[in-house]
Amino acid sequence: xPELRKDPTxxxxxxxxxxxxxxxxxxxxxxxxxxxxxxxxFCDGNEAKTPPEVYALGPPDRQxxxxxxxxxxxxxxxxxxxxxxxPANGGLEMGGFELAARxxxxxAHEVLIESPDHYATLASHSQEHLDLVxxxxxxxxxxxxxxxxxGYMQIFKNWGHVAGxxxxxxxxxxxxxxxxxxxxxxxxxIAQDYYHRHGLCLYCDLIKFEADHGERVIEETNHFLVFAxxxxxxxxxxxxxxxxxxxxFGQLTGEQSFDLSGxxxxxxxxxxxxxxxxxxxxxxQTAPYGPGHESYYHWHLELLPRLTTIAGFELGSxxxxxxxxxxxxxxxxxxxxxxxxxxxxxx
Amino acid sequence: xPELRKDPTxxxxxxxxxxxxxxxxxxxxxxxxxxxxxxxxFCDGNEAKTPPEVYALGPPDRQxxxxxxxxxxxxxxxxxxxxxxxPANGGLEMGGFELAARxxxxxAHEVLIESPDHYATLASHSQEHLDLVxxxxxxxxxxxxxxxxxGYMQIFKNWGHVAGxxxxxxxxxxxxxxxxxxxxxxxxxIAQDYYHRHGLCLYCDLIKFEADHGERVIEETNHFLVFAxxxxxxxxxxxxxxxxxxxxFGQLTGEQSFDLSGxxxxxxxxxxxxxxxxxxxxxxQTAPYGPGHESYYHWHLELLPRLTTIAGFELGSxxxxxxxxxxxxxxxxxxxxxxxxxxxxxx
Numbered sequence: 001x002p003e004l005r006k007d008p009t010x011x012x013x014x015x016x017x018x019x020x021x022x023x024x025x026x027x028x029x030x031x032x033x034x035x036x037x038x039x040x041x042f043c044d045g046n047e048a049k050t051p052p053e054v055y056a057l058g059p060p061d062r063q064x065x066x067x068x069x070x071x072x073x074x075x076x077x078x079x080x081x082x083x084x085x086x087p088a089n090g091g092l093e094m095g096g097f098e099l100a101a102r103x104x105x106x107x108a109h110e111v112l113i114e115s116p117d118h119y120a121t122l123a124s125h126s127q128e129h130l131d132l133v134x135x136x137x138x139x140x141x142x143x144x145x146x147x148x149x150x151g152y153m154q155i156f157k158n159w160g161h162v163a164g165x166x167x168x169x170x171x172x173x174x175x176x177x178x179x180x181x182x183x184x185x186x187x188x189x190i191a192q193d194y195y196h197r198h199g200l201c202l203y204c205d206l207i208k209f210e211a212d213h214g215e216r217v218i219e220e221t222n223h224f225l226v227f228a229x230x231x232x233x234x235x236x237x238x239x240x241x242x243x244x245x246x247x248x249f250g251q252l253t254g255e256q257s258f259d260l261s262g263x264x265x266x267x268x269x270x271x272x273x274x275x276x277x278x279x280x281x282x283x284x285q286t287a288p289y290g291p292g293h294e295s296y297y298h299w300h301l302e303l304l305p306r307l308t309t310i311a312g313f314e315l316g317s318x319x320x321x322x323x324x325x326x327x328x329x330x331x332x333x334x335x336x337x338x339x340x341x342x343x344x345x346x347x
Numbered sequence: 348x349p350e351l352r353k354d355p356t357x358x359x360x361x362x363x364x365x366x367x368x369x370x371x372x373x374x375x376x377x378x379x380x381x382x383x384x385x386x387x388x389f390c391d392g393n394e395a396k397t398p399p400e401v402y403a404l405g406p407p408d409r410q411x412x413x414x415x416x417x418x419x420x421x422x423x424x425x426x427x428x429x430x431x432x433x434p435a436n437g438g439l440e441m442g443g444f445e446l447a448a449r450x451x452x453x454x455a456h457e458v459l460i461e462s463p464d465h466y467a468t469l470a471s472h473s474q475e476h477l478d479l480v481x482x483x484x485x486x487x488x489x490x491x492x493x494x495x496x497x498g499y500m501q502i503f504k505n506w507g508h509v510a511g512x513x514x515x516x517x518x519x520x521x522x523x524x525x526x527x528x529x530x531x532x533x534x535x536x537i538a539q540d541y542y543h544r545h546g547l548c549l550y551c552d553l554i555k556f557e558a559d560h561g562e563r564v565i566e567e568t569n570h571f572l573v574f575a576x577x578x579x580x581x582x583x584x585x586x587x588x589x590x591x592x593x594x595x596f597g598q599l600t601g602e603q604s605f606d607l608s609g610x611x612x613x614x615x616x617x618x619x620x621x622x623x624x625x626x627x628x629x630x631x632q633t634a635p636y637g638p639g640h641e642s643y644y645h646w647h648l649e650l651l652p653r654l655t656t657i658a659g660f661e662l663g664s665x666x667x668x669x670x671x672x673x674x675x676x677x678x679x680x681x682x683x684x685x686x687x688x689x690x691x692x693x694x
Contacts, residue, residue, distance in 0.1 A: 001451075003449055004428075004449060004450040006449070011529075013450075013529070015428065017425075078364075079349070080362045081349055082349060101352070103360075154664045155663075156660055157659055158656075158658045164657070164658025173659065173660070177664070181665055181666045183663065184664065186665070209446045281662050284663065285663065309509070310657050311510060312503030312504055312510070315630055317522070317531065318528055318529030
């Protein structure tokens with residue numbers, strides 16, 4: 001029986017269409033083939049094919065823009081926004097008028113190449129390597145926000161052609177915006193309202209609710225809860241949230257970083273065991289730069305599998321139709337851990 | 348140079364990334380192959396393969412669920428929402444609590460098969476036939492809203508696999524919801540605010556602005572303005588809006604219906620001349636059922652070509668990146684009319 005469920009963090013309704021209830025094997029996915037080579041700008045040895053690096057981790061004797069790096073951050077070759085668009089008068093006030101408001105395309109757009117290995121995946125990285133990736137992200141978070149002109153950092157990963165990856169070599173993207181974008185502003189407002197009504201963090205309450213309830217929990221570690229949200233928009237949608245209250249990804253501690261690396265690796269492995277070539281987006285939801293959001297916001301990651309198509313109904317109404325109940329999705333991903341244990345891949 | 352633009356009807360910012368500016372021939376599209384046959388439930392003669400029809404147009408002597416129809420409306424075989432979910436107590440009050448609110452999956456989900464011809468397209472329909480399609484939609488609009496339990500009708504078309512069409516035979520879908528969905532509620536609120544501030548309809552002002560400005564106009568007829576919106580989310584996004592103030596699609600007059608049929612046919616033709624197998628969504632934006640929205644809302648259609656992927660940035664931030672400036676898109680679609688004239692397909 002179909003059911004409408006509301007996401008308490010966005011006030012958005014989702015149709016959980018259990019009549020169509022789908023398990024991993026019910027989805028048909030296009031096969032993706034990969035090939036490393038001289039053409040891949042993200043492969044080791046092809047450093048000249050990208051804009052110059054802005055940050056990298058590697059052995060101490062390595063020179064910038066040469067092989068041997070472990071993690072490498074470069075400007076996007078085709079940036080959506082650019083630092084050079086900062087207006088001469090230093091103001092971002094809108095030009096145009098009410099019906100045609102505009103701002104300069106000021107911001108930054110970077111690519112974090114997770115590994116020199118063309119065939120690496122979220123699951124194939126070692127936990128230690130993923131820890132370096134996260135530490136590099138935190139470093140970029142602080143460096144890009146440092147001069148006070150930036151309002152928000154959107155970190156995301158497009159994995160697979162269907163999910164928007166134009167290059168198959170595993171990478172993350174960073175877009176820094178002068179102001180908090182629509183989704184962040186909306187989520188902030190809802191969390192703020194909840195805090196005013198209850199004197200509590202909406203997300204802390206949600207963690208308690210989901211951990212107590214259990215049926216949507218995929219994994220719980222020392223520092224993170226991994227769960228299928230009650231109003232999942234996408235089949236097998238998974239959220240990762242720090243258990244202690246923290247408004248910004250920029251606050252990630254060393255201990256949390258290593259723990260989160262294990263969480264991401266295992267989640268990647270669960271998905272690889274459940275699906276062949278699953279396309280997905282991984283998106284960071286964090287507070288804007290600057291003070292004011294400490295009490296009520298709580299950063300988290302959303303992994304959004306792209307098994308369904310965002311079509312006319314979704315674009316027209318803003319509702320999503322999800323053919324897999326999150327309880328069934330969580331059970332299925334929990335069960336995948338058994339296969340992980342048998343395969344000796346549980347960490 | 349990239350630029351941020353704001354859609355005045357949604358307050359959503361879009362990145363117009365002109366550095367990547369793309370003309371129709373710059374997009375690569377997967378080739379779609381079509382095959383009519385015994386398996387297509389929407390083909391003439393296969394009426395038994397669908398749920399029973401709820402409405403049809405055809406010759407007077409035709410029996411329901413037999414061949415010979417011109418336009419046919421059936422329940423969706425896998426409905427997202429169902430009339431049978433109406434709760435026994437007649438109330439839709441939310442179950443669950445604040446963190447897990449739910450409603451029964453009450454509503455309706457129908458399919459309008461536009462033509463018995465498997466190979467028909469928006470452009471290949473005659474204007475007279477499209478007029479029948481629109482009249483059937485208006486009829487379903489009133490019939491489904493008639494009993495007072497429904498809040499909103501979302502009409503949409505998914506064309507092409509990438510745009511979410513699971514069946515290739517041309518059709519529209521109708522989902523009726525107990526309440527106005529997120530996007531409609533948001534657009535209503537913004538239009539209402541504008542009306543309170545200016546005493547004018549936001550959309551009437553927008554029509555005047557775009558018609559005066561001209562560079563984003565694709566076509567203007569007696570009753571409709573066809574234009575590329577200033578903050579287009581998608582390359583070649585096109586809106587069709589009635590020039591006289593009308594809050595609901597249910598008010599469409601016979602004269603408007605015939606005019607809109609010509610607009611849709613020519614827009615379809617412009618897109619077919621510009622792209623091979625363009626996937627797109629066509630979504631209706633109209634006021635909810637019932638009184639109260641007459642003064643400030645103004646229905647319209649949005650045609651959303653699916654040339655770009657809704658990826659991690661869009662899902663995370665709610666912003667869109669559009670590589671084709673709407674001014675260039677409008678010029679390109681206007682120019683296609685020359686080819687239409689040469690091909691004798693201008694009406």
